[in-house]
Structures are given as C-alpha cells and as structure tokens.
Amino acid sequence: MQQLIILVLLVLPAPSLGGDVTCPVATITENTPVGAFPAEGSAVFPANYNCTIQFQIPAGQIVKINVTNNLLFDSPDSFTIQDSALALHRMYIVDDIFYLPATIGKIQITTETNTSSFYFTWQYIDITTFERIQKPTGTILALNLTANTFYQFISSRGGVAFHTSSISGYTDTALAQIYVYDGADLNAKFIGNLKVFTETDSVSKGRSLTLVNFYGASVPSYGIANDYAAISIYDGYFFHVLRSDIDFFTHQWAKKGMESAITFYSIDSQESYITYLNFTNPDETGHEVRVKPMTPMENYTDLLTYNVDDSTDGQVPQQILINTFTVTFYQCDVYLNIISRPSLEWSTVKPGRTGWVYSPSIWNPTENVTTPYYNYFNSTNPVKFVFDIQSVAIEDSGEKLKVEVGSPTSSNFAVVFNTTVTNTGEKAAHGTYMTTNFTGISNASSFAMKFTVENNVETATKSVRRISVFMALFASIIFNFVI
Numbered sequence: 001m002q003q004l005i006i007l008v009l010l011v012l013p014a015p016s017l018g019g020d021v022t023c024p025v026a027t028i029t030e031n032t033p034v035g036a037f038p039a040e041g042s043a044v045f046p047a048n049y050n051c052t053i054q055f056q057i058p059a060g061q062i063v064k065i066n067v068t069n070n071l072l073f074d075s076p077d078s079f080t081i082q083d084s085a086l087a088l089h090r091m092y093i094v095d096d097i098f099y100l101p102a103t104i105g106k107i108q109i110t111t112e113t114n115t116s117s118f119y120f121t122w123q124y125i126d127i128t129t130f131e132r133i134q135k136p137t138g139t140i141l142a143l144n145l146t147a148n149t150f151y152q153f154i155s156s157r158g159g160v161a162f163h164t165s166s167i168s169g170y171t172d173t174a175l176a177q178i179y180v181y182d183g184a185d186l187n188a189k190f191i192g193n194l195k196v197f198t199e200t201d202s203v204s205k206g207r208s209l210t211l212v213n214f215y216g217a218s219v220p221s222y223g224i225a226n227d228y229a230a231i232s233i234y235d236g237y238f239f240h241v242l243r244s245d246i247d248f249f250t251h252q253w254a255k256k257g258m259e260s261a262i263t264f265y266s267i268d269s270q271e272s273y274i275t276y277l278n279f280t281n282p283d284e285t286g287h288e289v290r291v292k293p294m295t296p297m298e299n300y301t302d303l304l305t306y307n308v309d310d311s312t313d314g315q316v317p318q319q320i321l322i323n324t325f326t327v328t329f330y331q332c333d334v335y336l337n338i339i340s341r342p343s344l345e346w347s348t349v350k351p352g353r354t355g356w357v358y359s360p361s362i363w364n365p366t367e368n369v370t371t372p373y374y375n376y377f378n379s380t381n382p383v384k385f386v387f388d389i390q391s392v393a394i395e396d397s398g399e400k401l402k403v404e405v406g407s408p409t410s411s412n413f414a415v416v417f418n419t420t421v422t423n424t425g426e427k428a429a430h431g432t433y434m435t436t437n438f439t440g441i442s443n444a445s446s447f448a449m450k451f452t453v454e455n456n457v458e459t460a461t462k463s464v465r466r467i468s469v470f471m472a473l474f475a476s477i478i479f480n481f482v483i
C-alpha cells in the first residue's frame, strides 16, 4: 500500500497551489464535450471546501470521468460521484475512471483539511454505435462481457429478472462495473450498476434488459436472465455457480405453502451429486425438496422429490447429470450439500441405500449424448438389489439397456431391453454389484430406474439363476421367480 501510494504520488502532476478551485455553478452539458477541473490541473484544495458539480447527459451517451486525488481511506475529505440511479461512489487514491450514465450525474468535493488535492477530466462519449449481442431469457453467461458491446435480454412475457453468482463464492465488487439499462439498448433508462441492481429489485420494469461494461475489466461472476414470470412463483429465487473444487452447503427454508428456488450452474462439471439432505423439522408433514433440469424457464418436470416423511439417510449421494439444474424448497427448512465432480460414493452401496438412475438424455434432452452410460454399484458384502425400470426408450435398433447383478463368486443375473417399454415391474437379485449399461446415444433414447439396496436375506442354498440376454417382452413373466 505504502509503495503504491508513493508510486501514485510520483506520477501525479505536481499540484499547482495557485490553481482556481472556484466551484463551477453552471451544469456541464454535451456542449462542453471535454473539460477539466480545476482547469489548470491538480490543485490542493482549501479546508472546509464544499462543491457540487452537475452533469446533464443525453440518452445514448456516457461521460467518462478521470480522477486523480490523494485521498486515503481514512481521510475526512471526499470526492463522491452520484450516478443517475442516485447511488453514491466515493473515490480514493487508487481509483481513477468512472463512467457517468445518462441522464444526470453529480460530483461532490468536500474537505475538512487543506491537504487534499483533486483533479478530474470529463469526456462525453456516444454509445449508440456499440454492438449488440442478443440473448434470450433463460441464458446463463459469464460476465466477462466483451468491450464496446451491449447484451440485450428480451422476455416475451413481462419483466426480465437477472441474478448473479461469483466464481469465488464471495461477493464480487467488480459487478459494479456492469451497468443495467431498463430497455432494449443503451438509450434506455439507467437503473443502476449490476451490484446494486441484484442487491435490490433484480427485475426490469419493461420486457427487456441491457447490460454493458464500459470499464472493460473482466468480472469474475456468472449471471442468469429469467422471465420474471417464471421465477415470481417462488418466494425467493437464487442463482449459484458450482465448481469442482468447492463444495456447496446451504440452509434453505420456505414459508408454509411457499416455495423457494436455487438454479445451479456448474462451470466445470457435467456431473453433480446431492451428498447431504436433512430436514430440520422431521415431524412436520408436506416439506419437500425437488430437483429439475435446467432453469425455471424450461418448465421441466421434477426428476427428484425428497419428502420429509421419507428417510433421507440412504438417498444420497444422488447423481445429477447436467451442469444446469434447479432445486426448489417447498415449505421446508432443510440443510443441503452439493458437490460438482464425480463421486465414488455414488457407486458404493450398502443396505438402506436408494436412488434414481436417469440416462443423461433425461437430465439433458437438448444435449447430444455421444458415449454409452455405465454404472457399477459395488457393495462390500452381498446384498439384495431391488430395481424398478420405469421406462426405456430405444430409438435406434441395436441400442440397449442391460442391468446385471452378480458377484465375483457366483453367476450373474441380467436383464436386457432393446425395445421401448414402460413400467417393467420391480425386480430383485442378490450379489455384490449391480451394473447398468445403456448404449442408447440417439437423442430420443433414454431410461429411468429406481433402485434400493436391501439386506441379503437369501440362504446359501438358493443360488441365483443365470439369465443372459433376453427380450424385454418376456421380462415380466420371467422375473416372477426372483426374491
């Protein structure tokens, strides 16, 4: 800090002690597109100075302010900029550039001491020639916005809600560099910087919202634009960035009859797991946590539902095979952990464990699956695997789902589906492992299966019958023998 200050002081133009610091009374307009105060350069200001300089800025323009000052953070003197959304920004020795948006800006300089020096220049800049990037609502984007470009979000049904989450997990002060306009372009009304906007209303009044970063520095956050109509159903909506090296933990609640929601976006994994879920009021009924793919905009149905009446102990870890998903909290008070990376615990099972196996195409119907989907559920001791394949969709002939239960010492039990079927019925077999092997990679091929792991109650004499590949058609008949 000390070094920085010395450095900054060295590059400052030498304060001209005799400079005219008389407070300009006239409002500055585009008729003076460039200028400086004090006009002769940096000056030491007298004690008890108090001056407010006003700017009038037409829509479609910004005023670039370049400030030099020697204010330390504990100085009683101040250089404060007010933007047209009435937010105040104090400038210190480390600050220099500030962009004043249309239509009114103010700079106030006040002193108690006679030791502070100030100088600033201004420049009116036309921003109507900036390039436009159009994004639909439902978009998640990195906020390292391209310079000289504005980002326009348009909703077909009312206001646009915008939420952000930093990559670090901490508050991102750089969000203040992104400006929010309530409309389709930079001629619209400035409604605050993104930090202020997301801390307050987060919703445009009109059907479009425009973001721009005049400063050009990268902002280490992500943002999501939603139709306000899609999230206003929630009593609290949040956005959170997941990453493989940081586990997510939250305590969420929603009032009786209400639901809150978090949309998660993993920046570096297509695979996340719920690793902990605990309702704090297990005696109250109706509390639920639900998980669905994508943002609330896509209207997907819930793939996972956790009810307070069910024991949640064995229900985790639960796999989620998509980088964007929304968890909703229905009138509950709950602790939740999510990790975003492969989990060895997902495939390590013991009695009491239960979960859902959904093919990647069910989690993410818009993504083209290119590789077969395989699971190996492994138990230290022999157990009973109970599984219920609720649907198999086979689009291309040759694609198939094979579920196999076995152990290193006994023969295997397998069931294969190569045609589309639903409600295949509950089946069970004993072993130390269960595999699911799905070779369907057409975008309409999928399967959904619920499984539970139970204690091995089979006696040693009842050996597992071997069934190799057979047709789904006969599955229900043949399976009557198991258990």
Ligand SMILES: *[C@@H]1O[C@H](CO)[C@@H](O)[C@H](O)[C@H]1NC(C)=O
Binding pocket: 050, 051, 110
């Ligand atoms: C500066 O003057 C304004 C009115 O012009 C007043 O509201 C404000 O309190 C004054 N500030 C200080 C620090 O004296």
Ligand SMILES: *[C@@H]1O[C@H](CO)[C@@H](O)[C@H](O)[C@H]1NC(C)=O
Binding pocket: 066, 067, 068, 096, 097
């Ligand atoms: C701000 O002004 C200083 C001199 O007062 C100059 O060196 C610097 O380049 C300017 N910064 C920008 C971004 O224009």
Ligand SMILES: *[C@@H]1O[C@H](CO)[C@@H](O)[C@H](O)[C@H]1NC(C)=O
Binding pocket: 114
């Ligand atoms: C600055 O203020 C101090 C007292 O706070 C005074 O002694 C000194 O003469 C002042 N200097 C100038 C240049 O006015």
Ligand SMILES: *[C@@H]1O[C@H](CO)[C@@H](O)[C@H](O)[C@H]1NC(C)=O
Binding pocket: 142, 144, 145, 146
């Ligand atoms: C922003 O960051 C993302 C992810 O690191 C990168 O893919 C993208 O090219 C960057 N965009 C800009 C404008 O720098």
Ligand SMILES: *[C@@H]1O[C@H](CO)[C@@H](O)[C@H](O)[C@H]1NC(C)=O
Binding pocket: 278, 279, 280, 313
């Ligand atoms: C859930 O939380 C309660 C306290 O609220 C605690 O007693 C219990 O052990 C927790 N259950 C699990 C599975 O962590």
Ligand SMILES: *[C@@H]1O[C@H](CO)[C@@H](O)[C@H](O)[C@H]1NC(C)=O
Binding pocket: 157, 297, 298, 299
């Ligand atoms: C979601 O539902 C809303 C209201 O029913 C509808 O306007 C919107 O188009 C739907 N979105 C998608 C992606 O289907």
Ligand SMILES: *[C@@H]1O[C@H](CO)[C@@H](O)[C@H](O)[C@H]1NC(C)=O
Binding pocket: 366, 367, 368
């Ligand atoms: C999926 O594949 C289809 C054609 O095979 C292509 O049109 C589409 O863009 C692909 N989608 C993605 C998300 O790659």
Ligand SMILES: *[C@@H]1O[C@H](CO)[C@@H](O)[C@H](O)[C@H]1NC(C)=O
Binding pocket: 376, 378, 379, 380
């Ligand atoms: C299954 O578990 C056994 C014993 O814990 C271990 O030796 C084996 O490597 C595991 N197999 C797989 C494929 O994880």
Ligand SMILES: *[C@@H]1O[C@H](CO)[C@@H](O)[C@H](O)[C@H]1NC(C)=O
Binding pocket: 397, 398, 418, 419, 469, 470, 471
């Ligand atoms: C399914 O598998 C059976 C047995 O291998 C085979 O006879 C049948 O032709 C297959 N059906 C399809 C659609 O591939």
Ligand SMILES: *[C@@H]1O[C@H](CO)[C@@H](O)[C@H](O)[C@H]1NC(C)=O
Binding pocket: 372, 374, 437, 438, 439
């Ligand atoms: C899954 O099944 C396919 C086709 O039968 C086979 O080629 C592949 O080796 C199997 N994958 C595993 C991991 O066993």
Ligand SMILES: *[C@@H]1O[C@H](CO)[C@@H](O)[C@H](O)[C@H]1NC(C)=O
Binding pocket: 365, 366, 443, 444
């Ligand atoms: C699968 O892709 C085809 C084109 O490749 C497309 O017409 C169809 O709608 C897609 N189906 C799904 C379920 O996405």
